[in-house]
Amino acid sequence: MNERYRTLYGKLVRAYYSQEFEKTFEKMLEEDFTDTHEAREILGALCGVEIGECEDDYMFVQTLIDAMTKQRVREKIVQKVSVCPKDCENKEGKSKCQSVCPFDAIVRKGKDKWIDEKLCISCGRCVSACDAGNYMETLQFLPIASLLQEKKKVFAIVAPAISGQFGENVNLDQLREAFIKLGFTDMMEVAVAADILSLKEALEFNHHIKQEGDFMITSCCCPMWVAALRKVYNQVISNVSPSVSPMIAMARILKLLDPEVKVVFVGPCIAKKAEAKEKDLIGDVDAVLTFEELQVIFDTFNIQPQDLDGIPSIDYASKGGRLYARTGGVSEAVWDIVDQLFPEKRHLFSATQVDGMKDCKALLEELTEGKISASFIEGMGCKGGCVGGPKAIIKAEEGKRAVEKTAYDSAIKIPVHSEVLLGLLEKVGMKDLKDLTEEQSLFERTFE
Template sequence: MHSKYNDLFDTLVKSYYKGDFEETLSNIMVCHEISPQETFKIITSLCGVSLEFDNNYIYNLKKAITNYTVNKKLIEKLDSCSLNCRKDGEEKYKCQLSCPFDAIMYDKDNKATFINYDQCIGCGLCVDSCKEGKILDKVDFIPIADLIKNNEVVIAAVAPAIMGQFGENVSLDQLRAALIKVGFSDMIEVAFTADMITIKEAVEFNNHVNGPDDLMITSCCCPMWVGMLKRVYKELVPDLSPSISPMIGAGRVIKKLNPDAKVVFIGPCIAKKAEAKDPDIAGDIDFVLTFQELDSIFKALEINPSELKGIPTRDYASRGGRLYARTGGVSIAVGEAVEELYPKKAKLFKAVKAEGVKECKDILNKALNGEIKANFIEGMGCIGGCVGGPKSLIPKEQGKVYVDNLAFNSPIKVATHSSTMDDVLKKIGITSLKDFEDEKKTAIFHRKF
């Protein structure tokens, strides 16, 4: 969500909770300063749906919210773009320059830029690049609020990068209390399923690397990294680990335990919205909110996590799972798991990491040319990793400090040491670490690229 629309989103959220959504919507449309079509397009984007404006717009919007369906077009561009953001001497506009996949084209006939959805991976970098707010990403909260009002089971699955985002001294217990106050049934740390993926990645390393010239590229975490591999570096896909991300793992595990639950991932990344809609994994995560969107929701509902008592839970995520939030964290976690599960292979484990689009492309080019002096490659599309995500609330340097403090103070140090994880794994049919070598038993963590 572009910061330009914070006040409008605040108004929509408050009205949906108060029950005067129709009246509020009508007032907004009557008082619009731009065309009704464009105003309605902004509103529908803030409500997480896609609709054309007509005379029955209130009924159609309420129906679309209640009958929420996956949007194929996560990022949309308004027609009223003035194209006044190109500097002298530059061939491209700001939105074009921001796109790592060259998915924003210029139509000479219509004298307008447009999004080529065949090339767009939904990273959302263009949303922040447009200072006029002419590029929109869908905000899924109103459909979530509709489920909450209807007493559905809605679980918030928070990214490991959440620590410190909502206040220096705000604990996970206070965040849990805040989310339950919003109306969520409960909150879980995605770091917990990151621990499960860590073990899966250690098994994949054992399968992929048998000598100094073998290579494994981790598929964990970052949809921009995976998008680069799938679209630009296809020759390297055979070396890509066939594992889901911790986010998708959270959705699958929760739904295995409670098929009626709806799962909302909350993180610093617009690209996660696109990942949740990938055809082969669609439905595992029902909705995605960013930290900035959650901050707007807290403010609209006058919820201050720092003032809440907190709802405690015992520690169940490990140091390694929590370190997934920052560059190098995946390598640390998987390296420790390899050392524990395959001590002989641990001698071979040599990791290299890349952060930011430029570094990721550089390292993949080296891998293509056989110039890489490592056998485990970790890539993060944002500098700093997830703590540097475009929808973070604090600088990446601060985010890393908070994540490291939480991680290194975790009672559970290595993924394989969690008794809670043992209990959950048994409920989904995995009764031992050896079972992770059985593809049928670990199908829940598997993805084909």
């Protein structure tokens, strides 16, 4: 988020909580913009809601407030909000945004550019690449702000990559207190659901891999990896695990235990906002915030996680679930379980991992040509994995170190040894591990 948008967003959040939103918004329209269309595009993205066409500024403000109050979170995730003021083409004729787009979804239209929605996977690379701020992702805090103010049941579920993002020595207990100070009912680690999916995919490995040459593709973590499989390489879909992502799994668990709960995912990824809107997943996650967005909100309310005492919670997550945040983490987590439960399959487990969409596409090309001999294939759309996400606050290497410290310090090393986790599965109706792979289970999806 560039400095201009960061400032505007902070003002909007502060104004919403102080009951001065309408006055502040009208002042912004008058003082911070010269182009009405651009103002509506930018402010609509910052407020994160669907508004449609409005005749004048007054109706625009009123419609916006109504949409936020009713939590009409915007469907469109990445959008072009203003005309490119100047060319930034390189010698190959591509602009910065075009050069980073993994599926060539940014198309030139006269002197400007536009996003081809059929090709866009909402990865947000263009948002990060454009120095002028011509691209924005939809921010989703304001649509849930009224729920927080009213003390409704709203859970923050945090990605494993959160370790180290808000300070080198900030722990999960301090972050839990910070979320509760914002008005959330509680904070849960998505790593808990990652553990469950590791168990599920280990069971699938045992079922699917019978001999040398068999392989399976893990699907659960990265929406960019899943988008590549669905849009371009669907000939290998039959080898893809039908698992939902840890984000979706965690949300489904919470909503099954309490249907009144609202769930907000927090992570380093813009594409997760698009995943939450997919037809077979819609309704599981109510909003998605990025680490960058959360940092602005913490700053706005002067919440300093490093200064908090922290609120301890039961240690549900294992080493493996927390390692999902970096490249190779899924493979390591699944291997640990295969090694424990299916020792006769150890010799058949050969994992390969790839990160960054360029390398993901190259690996999938080789796979379709029969050039890959690995039996377990893991892909992550960002370099380094989730720790290298476009909205991470710290560098990928720092994030990796922080994640590994949290993971390797975990009291639980392998989820099959966690009585707490097995008890949680029983609460959601799964008394036997084999229930994890039943069709139409809580943790499965289709790729149609």
